[in-house]
């Protein structure tokens with residue numbers, strides 16, 4: 001396959017969410033950019049998923065001459081640091097709830113399991129594209145006890161006071177697409193899960209690379225209506241936002257390569 005074809009193939013995979021999650025998208029975009037480095041390539045890639053500031057950031061670095069190796073080294077370093085902090089945060093016996101598929105979250109859970117931590121994970125199917133299945137399979141393959149819920153079971157699953165039916169949660173781990181001053185953007189549903197958790201006094205932790213931070217205004221991606229209902233009857237309106245904002249007040253802490261800290265402290269550090 002020539003470079004142009006490979007470039008277009010990566011763009012197609014990013015757009016269709018075959019390549020998904022902020023980190024995978026940023027890595028793939030970088031790969032594509034270095035096939036055909038130009039302003040036009042950068043713009044095509046940047047418009048492929050409009051809610052991905054880490055992709056914008058790495059493409060800007062690449063344009064300024066930072067090497068692919070240096071950028072990939074950062075991702076590796078960042079994940080290793082995140083893993084160490086997540087390991088310390090998990091207590092034996094914890095039930096951890098997560099949503100969608102986040103590489104930063106999944107890798108840190110697998111690391112903790114390998115280091116001997118005993119915990120269970122509840123996860124969501126993540127409609128309409130079912131990224132939760134990817135999470136469940138990866139965790140299961142690494143020996144983690146995982147239970148999947150439909151997204152609408154949020155209030156059923158996210159509680160801690162009623163242990164009689166053995167459904168309860170100790171901590172929520174969410175990834176992030178964008179880290180903003182007033183809060184975080186992640187997969188649609190994340191704001192709702194964080195709100196329910198906060199009502200039940202269950203801590204919500206954001207697990208993300210600090211390169212997702214941006215001062216820019218970030219657009220929430222609206223995806224194809226066919227993802228929700230293919231060939232739906234005419235005159236039914238459908239909305240399909242891919243992401244949602246999580247207010248800062250619902251975030252108990254954030255884990256990045258800079259450590260585990262309150263969101264306000266993270267904002268001070270990142271400046």
Ligand code: RUB
Pocket residue numbers: 017019020021022023024099100101102103104105131174175176177186187208242
């Ligand atoms: C994925 C999603 C993930 C973040 C973080 O959405 O919301 O939680 O991107 O992922 P989508 P990571 O499937 O629409 O891309 O930790 O891998 O960067």
